[in-house]
Amino acid sequence: MNVRRQRISGIAVAAVTALGLGTLSACSGASAAGNTEKFDVVASFYPMAFLALQIGGDHVNVTSLTEPGQEPHDLEISAKQTAQLQESDAVLYLKDLQPSVDDAVAQSEVKTKIDAASLTTLEKHGNEVGGHAAEHDDHEDEESSGLDPHIWLDPVRYAQVAEGVGKAFEKADPDHAADYRTNTAALVKKLDALDTEFEDGLAHTKSKVFLTTHAAFGYVAERYGLTEEAINGLDPESEPSAARVKELEKMAKADGVTTVFYETLVSDKTAKTIAADAGLKTDVLDPIEGITDKSRGNNYFSVQRANLKALQTALGAK
DSSP: OOOOOOOOOOOOOOOOOTTTTTOOOOOOSSSSSSSSSSSSEEEEHHHHHHHHHHHHHHGEEESSSSSSTTTTGOOOHHHHHHHHHHEEEEEEEEETHHHHHHHHHHHOOOOOOEEGGGGGGOEEEEEEEOOOOGGGTTTTTTTOOOOOOOOGGGHHHHHHHHHHHHHHHHOOOOOGGHHHHHHHHHHHHHHHHHHHHHHTTTTTSSSEEEEEEOOOHHHHHHTTTOEEEEESSOTTTTTOHHHHHHHHHHHHHHHTTOEEETTSSSSHHHHHHHHHHHHHHEEEOOOOOOOOSSSSSSSSSHHHHHHHHHHHHTTTTT
């Protein structure tokens, strides 16, 4: 099966929350980012912070540069955050996602700089609704690399990143290397199990096409033999043209699409408008850029499983 793949070219809203292995505190707060007795790690946003906590356990103090509800692209690092970054032992980020973070990391003297994008493979995903959906994207190729940054939504790629982060922690904090190695192996095992859940759960469905307001699931579609069609590329809140809506309605009917997915942290206006016009349902598919009280779960794994359930329902899993 040739799976048409979506070009991902942006990030919606990010948030951070307390996690089971420790507490995430925004760097704009007290001097939590550095100079503690633990291995101090600054993470750029939730998916990176989650990895740091899962792998570091009790040995790390993790802070996030992106505060709850803050849009990652809009992040402008303050002088105070820059100073706190300098005091940290390591920084974990995803290059080309947040320009201000990239600049701050490049200028910092942090000894351990971990770029998640360098720990796995990234791809470009093309928007193929009607073969020309990119025409509707006013911000085409905003990502400087043009590559899809949503690697954490693919359990396999996320596991690869986890392994790289674990090795970096071992090297930077050798006193606790054995624990980092153990924690990394445990996390990778959980991600492998999640991959199996998705593979089995999406193997037999009535439809293989799903419709989203924002292109964020290209890796998921590719991994599990699905096709993602997006209303918008970069801007999940932009208004599609009348021609675009008709195009989507035609595609939905032809491919047996039942649901328009939207994100919890972004307005559902566009999704509901198109769904109403096309006689479709709406539901949430979460890009897990942050965890809030609107999230269907309190961490990466629980939200991923909620996403799987939503996809199974929309695609008619047998």
